[in-house]
Amino acid sequence: MFESAEIGHAIDKDAFDAEEPLLREALLEAQYELRQQGRFAVIILLNGIEGAGKGETVKLLNEWMDPRLIEVSTFDRQTDEELARPPAWRYWRKLPPKGRIGIFFGNWYSQMLQGRVRGEIKNAQLDQAIAGALALEQMLCDEGALIFKFWMHLSREQMKARLKTLQDDPLHSWRLSPLDWQQSKTYDKFVRHGERVLRRTSRDYAPWYVVEGADEYYRSLTVGRILLDGLQAALKAKTPRLPQPHAAPLIASLDERGLLDSLDLGQSLDKDDYREQLATEQARFSGLMRDKRMRKHALIAVFEGNDAAGKGGAIRRVTGALDPRQYHIVPVAAPTEEELAQPYLWRFWRHVPARGRFTLFDRSWYGRVLVERVEGFCEPADWLRAYGEINDFEEQLSEAGVVLVKFWLAIDQDTQLARFKAREKIPFKRFKITEDDWRNRDKWPLYREAVEDMVDRTSTEIAPWTLVEANDKRFARVKVLRTINKALEAAFAAD
Amino acid sequence: MFESAEIGHAIDKDAFDAEEPLLREALLEAQYELRQQGRFAVIILLNGIEGAGKGETVKLLNEWMDPRLIEVSTFDRQTDEELARPPAWRYWRKLPPKGRIGIFFGNWYSQMLQGRVRGEIKNAQLDQAIAGALALEQMLCDEGALIFKFWMHLSREQMKARLKTLQDDPLHSWRLSPLDWQQSKTYDKFVRHGERVLRRTSRDYAPWYVVEGADEYYRSLTVGRILLDGLQAALKAKTPRLPQPHAAPLIASLDERGLLDSLDLGQSLDKDDYREQLATEQARFSGLMRDKRMRKHALIAVFEGNDAAGKGGAIRRVTGALDPRQYHIVPVAAPTEEELAQPYLWRFWRHVPARGRFTLFDRSWYGRVLVERVEGFCEPADWLRAYGEINDFEEQLSEAGVVLVKFWLAIDQDTQLARFKAREKIPFKRFKITEDDWRNRDKWPLYREAVEDMVDRTSTEIAPWTLVEANDKRFARVKVLRTINKALEAAFAAD
Structure with missing residues (x-):
């Protein structure tokens, strides 16, 4: 499931610089069209391996698009108000309205995966959480949401190298919590359970997109491109209702290097x-x-x-x-x-x-x-x-x-x-x-x-x-x- | 969930005799149209309380319709061939082809419910089985099947009375296995877990129909009527593809007596x-x-x-x-x-x-x-x-x-x-x-x-x-x- 995201995708700076302004403009335009139509909301879920650029991607999307029409929600520790209510309440209150984009950073998938990796729940409970996530996403799509699920990926070696770089740089080390470090040890568990989650929750109306996170330029263009393609397809759709199945390939290889090339x-x-x-x-x-x-x-x-x-x-x-x-x-x-x-x-x-x-x-x-x-x-x-x-x-x-x-x-x-x-x-x-x-x-x-x-x-x-x-x-x-x-x-x- | 099926629905013999020939004829006609169109298969699942007339209903449907176009499958003990393969294999091999009707008697729901009632599995495993059933039915509908799920119901008192009658009648007592008798003791468990299963697996494309089973005439006409309405709607559908959501009410009260009347x-x-x-x-x-x-x-x-x-x-x-x-x-x-x-x-x-x-x-x-x-x-x-x-x-x-x-x-x-x-x-x-x-x-x-x-x-x-x-x-x-x-x-x- 992660094969194509471990082959060292990369794009050089010149190619990135040539592409970025066009992508930005097209994304902005799609964003305004989204608001104009007011037909559906966009929900972006960001998950994956620590150090694979989730945070940077959020930052970038905010830079590229009109931040007034995007709301980024991080679901870290639950607040008192959230703890006093059903677990899903925190997600419901942050849902973007039609015409807008919501980025969910640390969402229901993070919670179930962390619980499973730490051994707090077993596979049967993980499957219950998965069934709950599927029901929620199905309902959101039936009610007119367009959902993008990104799994930012690194191979074990890439992750180790990346964590080391971040550690060496005092300006960046704040990003690593003890939990993150634990993930470095439990990479295998995280990937194994992650695969179970992706396998069962990748649906035509809300598929997972796995993006190799090692190269900043490749990662950024890939996420931007997938968003743009999906947005444009949904905006053009003649049928009054979503969900549309996403037709984009699971992994867009913008650097023209695919899995078969790596043979x-x-x-x-x-x-x-x-x-x-x-x-x-x-x-x-x-x-x-x-x-x-x-x-x-x-x-x-x-x-x-x-x-x-x-x-x-x-x-x-x-x-x-x-x-x-x-x-x-x-x-x-x-x-x-x-x-x-x-x-x-x-x-x-x-x-x-x-x-x-x-x-x-x-x-x-x-x-x-x-x-x-x-x-x-x-x-x-x-x-x-x-x-x-x-x-x-x-x-x-x-x-x-x-x-x-x-x-x-x-x-x-x-x-x-x-x-x-x-x-x-x-x-x-x-x-x-x-x-x-x-x-x-x-x-x-x-x-x-x-x-x-x-x-x-x-x-x-x-x-x-x-x-x-x-x-x-x-x-x-x-x-x-x-x-x-x-x-x-x-x-x-x-x- | 079972409220309407415990109020003593009944139809008298004259009304039944007046209705039956018309219903039979219409069902036969729908059945031939189904074969003619060859667009979709029909799968009927029969579950519910022991003694509520599941067996009689199967017999009746075979009498009413052309038995050459119906295949009744009972899934009791697994055969050697079935035991050597994944559990779902036995259902796949019995699927009716397009244009035909398959009645599944003792199906995936019977298995999960019996396992749960006997305590062989817990709720988390029951939920896994439920998720599997949902995935299977969703796929069958996507592939062009029309699914009817009947839960034949009796209140605890009705069941006791019915089991007693059957026991008193030597000609009928063969129908009761030790397991059936056990159900009489574990009626409450069966209904409680059954409710969980029905709640989670009643979907617009394959809803459960709960039918009160105490009165033979009411039960027979109700099942026949629901089948006929669903078949006719699907046969008339203009869209080339099923699934259509079933629009029939969950419980048809042919005797003009509803829950509100019982107040x-x-x-x-x-x-x-x-x-x-x-x-x-x-x-x-x-x-x-x-x-x-x-x-x-x-x-x-x-x-x-x-x-x-x-x-x-x-x-x-x-x-x-x-x-x-x-x-x-x-x-x-x-x-x-x-x-x-x-x-x-x-x-x-x-x-x-x-x-x-x-x-x-x-x-x-x-x-x-x-x-x-x-x-x-x-x-x-x-x-x-x-x-x-x-x-x-x-x-x-x-x-x-x-x-x-x-x-x-x-x-x-x-x-x-x-x-x-x-x-x-x-x-x-x-x-x-x-x-x-x-x-x-x-x-x-x-x-x-x-x-x-x-x-x-x-x-x-x-x-x-x-x-x-x-x-x-x-x-x-x-x-x-x-x-x-x-x-x-x-x-x-x-x-």
């Missing part, structure tokens, strides 16, 4: 290493599948990837280690008539393996947020809500002991072109290349955006995505098998 | 009794408000009622017991400009009293489901979702220690007319009677339906409605004060 596609294995490592991993896999601890689990492997990335070959190397009775391959193509008459996930639920069994999906439920999104086979509202539905689905699998590994096999455009051409020349491979493949290739940037969005929204602790550098097929196949083996071993160890 | 409006107090009882209750109230246990609580009293039912007089008798610094009266009229710029409940949240304090609402947040519903001041979608929002709101009040009493002051039409005429004659009361009052009077049946619907959907254990027989003002005033006193004493006793 080193040059990685490869020579033939001998490949043979040896493949044999080792296959033997290990075969042993794990026969392990008696496997009776408590099932295994699902999802294969997605660029056309010609080598999904079929990788799948064969996985199944090659097993007896055919041990696994079941589900090739996913266009839905049948029977499947079309059911809710989208039905065709995948029917293939959920029993305990002890293994199912490979050659393409999967992610079709909805990949091909269906890019080709327009479903409405934006459908694929936007699919992320949440998929996370719910995978959480149910995980809770039932299913080990779920998800692979995106990534190649670059040159490699794809070479493979397409090769396929055309080899008679028995010609059936593998169609007009569709060439058409999809033209949509490379759209697919790329959909893939990064998918990973950011559905890579979770319980079901992480593994990006597989697949320019070299040998490297890819070994990485796939090794990842499956590690996942099984981790699950067995946790029993 | 004995003839109750009265003579002057001497009134003086004595009023003085007693006022003294008791004054003492309770000064009790130190009041520091942990706040008190809210909501006054709603027919025009000229005597709300003002009742309020004065309550406040008469107190020092003016001890209470705050909020008269609710048309919202101010400032209030209109906020979510609906904002204007009430701002007046939530601090601990130790008392606020009286002369009309309240129930305006949305009364005057706004009847007069069309808001969309059906708004007032339909308001019930859930109000229950959430009141639950937050209750959890914060607020004691909430809600009064509906009920008079009959003759009494209202007499009071209207009297007001016109008395100069200083003339301002109290307006054109609006006469207009509202014409809408008596609509208000009556809205009131009964409101009580059924929002009378909960934590915030029950008290219906006050107010033809006699003296009787009403004493009942109001006594109810407040009892509520405070119960809250203090539970501390």
Whole structure:
């Protein structure tokens, strides 16, 4: 969920200086239009890792926009008046009216996360708080609010470096309370519980936007840009009522660097290493599948990837280690008539393996947020809500002991072109290349955006995505098998 | 929540025989239209008290409609195949396809309720199960399902009588498992937890319909009628997509007997009794408000009622017991400009009293489901979702220690007319009677339906409605004060 926000996004000062005045002007204009229309209120929630620039972002938004039309509320210690009333009262009294913007700094999410990290509440109580937050936000949206939720993020190392800088600078050290320092120790807890909260509360009408906070310029432009896009879309909306689903990607990469760029596609294995490592991993896999601890689990492997990335070959190397009775391959193509008459996930639920069994999906439920999104086979509202539905689905699998590994096999455009051409020349491979493949290739940037969005929204602790550098097929196949083996071993160890 | 389903609804055999053939024919026709359109699936969930006719209802629906297009699924003990997979798998595999009807008998609600009643799970886990059910139903509706949730109800006495009959009849006794008998002992638990489940899962897109199950004819016609109305509305809907909010009242009273009819409006107090009882209750109230246990609580009293039912007089008798610094009266009229710029409940949240304090609402947040519903001041979608929002709101009040009493002051039409005429004659009361009052009077049946619907959907254990027989003002005033006193004493006793 935080993958794209840990790759070192940065924008240089010149680019920032060139962009900032235009963004400012557009934001101001949107703000006046918001007041003019008076149709809806805007609520901005700021959460995330300490030191990731939450405070600076608030300051900046106040500088950029007309501060008379923004109210910043910090919810720190409760006042006597607040303590004497239901907990939500403090938020209600600070709600911005229609036409205005309210920034909630230290909001309901901060409270539930701090409580969970400190161990004052358990997961069941956290889930109750999450249900309360969802009900509140749903109601606010039904009543005409536009909600932006920002999670300002830092990797563990980035946070440590940042806290150190702040500490060294006496002018800034006032920003760090003892609690903040505690977070530095409990970073892992904060991120783990944060992921649970984000996974369950990212909804089409109020999604989370995760922003990498290390670089000031990148962070500022990204937040400003997301706000501007969302505001303009809502201001232009023809329907009299919000909520509109937010269509912006979860993570806008203004620096033109995405998760897929961060892959080193040059990685490869020579033939001998490949043979040896493949044999080792296959033997290990075969042993794990026969392990008696496997009776408590099932295994699902999802294969997605660029056309010609080598999904079929990788799948064969996985199944090659097993007896055919041990696994079941589900090739996913266009839905049948029977499947079309059911809710989208039905065709995948029917293939959920029993305990002890293994199912490979050659393409999967992610079709909805990949091909269906890019080709327009479903409405934006459908694929936007699919992320949440998929996370719910995978959480149910995980809770039932299913080990779920998800692979995106990534190649670059040159490699794809070479493979397409090769396929055309080899008679028995010609059936593998169609007009569709060439058409999809033209949509490379759209697919790329959909893939990064998918990973950011559905890579979770319980079901992480593994990006597989697949320019070299040998490297890819070994990485796939090794990842499956590690996942099984981790699950067995946790029993 | 179950008030209207415990008043002994009944329909005689002749009326049933006259109605049944028409209903059957219409249901069959709707069923074929459903198949013809193939746009959505229908899911019927049947829950409720043992002996309230769940099984008979399923049998009847199968008789009435074309059983080839209905699939009845009972989810009793899990099969080996089901046990080896995530719990929801068994429901997914039984989902009806578009164009068909699936009846789920013993569904996710049965499981969570049985677990809670038996003490296998606590409230926090029940809430997790509730959140899961809500997510599932929301998704099903988004994917084009029309969901009907029936809670077949019996009062404790009705259930006992019914179980006895069944036991006496050897032909029927097979229906009672040991678990059923256990329910007879744990009726109170089942109803209490059932109320929590209904309160939280009754949503505009999938509301609960509570049906009194004692009389076979009433029960059958009611279920058939609700199904028919809902089906016809969905089949006629112009928008390509469901969910549509269900607009049918939660409890259809086909026998023309509503909750308000069950009141004995003839109750009265003579002057001497009134003086004595009023003085007693006022003294008791004054003492309770000064009790130190009041520091942990706040008190809210909501006054709603027919025009000229005597709300003002009742309020004065309550406040008469107190020092003016001890209470705050909020008269609710048309919202101010400032209030209109906020979510609906904002204007009430701002007046939530601090601990130790008392606020009286002369009309309240129930305006949305009364005057706004009847007069069309808001969309059906708004007032339909308001019930859930109000229950959430009141639950937050209750959890914060607020004691909430809600009064509906009920008079009959003759009494209202007499009071209207009297007001016109008395100069200083003339301002109290307006054109609006006469207009509202014409809408008596609509208000009556809205009131009964409101009580059924929002009378909960934590915030029950008290219906006050107010033809006699003296009787009403004493009942109001006594109810407040009892509520405070119960809250203090539970501390």
